[in-house]
Amino acid sequence: MSVINTLIDVILHVDKYLGIIVNQFGILTYLVLFVVVFCETGLVFTPFLPGDSLLFISGTFAANKILNIYTLFIIFALACIIGDSVNYWIGSFFGEKVFLKIKFFRKDYLEKTKDFYKKHGGKTIILARFVPIVRTFAPFVAGIGKMDYKRFLLFNVFGGILWVLVFLFGGFFFGKIPFVEKNLTLITYFIIVISVLPVFFEIIRAKMRKK
Numbered sequence: 001m002s003v004i005n006t007l008i009d010v011i012l013h014v015d016k017y018l019g020i021i022v023n024q025f026g027i028l029t030y031l032v033l034f035v036v037v038f039c040e041t042g043l044v045f046t047p048f049l050p051g052d053s054l055l056f057i058s059g060t061f062a063a064n065k066i067l068n069i070y071t072l073f074i075i076f077a078l079a080c081i082i083g084d085s086v087n088y089w090i091g092s093f094f095g096e097k098v099f100l101k102i103k104f105f106r107k108d109y110l111e112k113t114k115d116f117y118k119k120h121g122g123k124t125i126i127l128a129r130f131v132p133i134v135r136t137f138a139p140f141v142a143g144i145g146k147m148d149y150k151r152f153l154l155f156n157v158f159g160g161i162l163w164v165l166v167f168l169f170g171g172f173f174f175g176k177i178p179f180v181e182k183n184l185t186l187i188t189y190f191i192i193v194i195s196v197l198p199v200f201f202e203i204i205r206a207k208m209r210k211k
Contacts, residue, residue, distance in 0.1 A: 015054040022066060030071060033058060034079045040136060042083030044090070047136035052167050059171020069172055073164060081160040084125075084139040088152055091143025122151060126159035130166075 014021065014036050022029050033054070040049035055076060062069035128138035142152055 013050065015050040015057045018054075018057055018061060019066075022061070029067065030075050033072070034075045037076055037079035038083040038086075040083070041080045041139070042086040044087065044136060044140050047133040051132060051135060052130075055164060055167035056171035056175070059168045059173075060175025061171075062168075063172045063175045069168070072168055076164045076168060077161055080129075080163065081157055084156045084160065085153065087136070087139040088143040088147075088149065088156075091140035092146065092149075093143075122155040125152065125155040126162070129159040129163040 014032070018029075021032055025032060036049055036054060037051065039046045040051045058067060058072050058076075059069070061067045062072055124138055125142060128134045139152070139156070
């Protein structure tokens with residue numbers, strides 16, 4: 001594997017290489033983790049970065065006293081809250097201008113988006129935290145939909161803290177269980193699948209309502 005391919009693999013799977021990163025970077029690992037979570041939540045073109053699994057695995061490292069759980073909590077909470085805010089403002093400033101230039105994008109779609117976020121914006125921001133990819137696009141779309149920023153920030157902070165608490169402390173408290181330690185990769189995939197399930201349930205519910 002070439003150096004470039006290796007670097008790409010590390011970036012895409014920071015959770016898998018966390019042990020190596022800790023050994024190589026020491027205390028700077030916290031900065032690496034901050035940047036990864038910030039990019040995963042704050043930049044619409046990096047939704048593929050690890051989120052839930054990275055928090056969980058970081059929690060297992062903290063349980064083994066390799067990383068500090070309280071520092072991780074602060075780092076991750078700040079990263080995802082700031083990331084969502086940046087994503088919101090990018091959508092607010094540039095989203096509408098960009099989409100209105102797209103031929104197949106109709107202005108009534110924008111109005112529907114604005115109405116949706118006025119009615120369901122808070123719930124959407126919180127639930128989106130727990131769904132990969134959707135987590136990255138929800139604040140961007142909230143910005144496009146001109147959701148009131150004070151309201152957005154309230155749900156952003158609440159949802160961000162809740163997300164970090166669930167996955168980081170989930171790894172911290174359950175990561176030392178022998179089964180979890182031996183099957184960490186399997187657990188990671190399981191977390192990803194569970195995170196995506198709400199999307200499928202919502203699609204099924206929407207179809208049932210139409211019928």
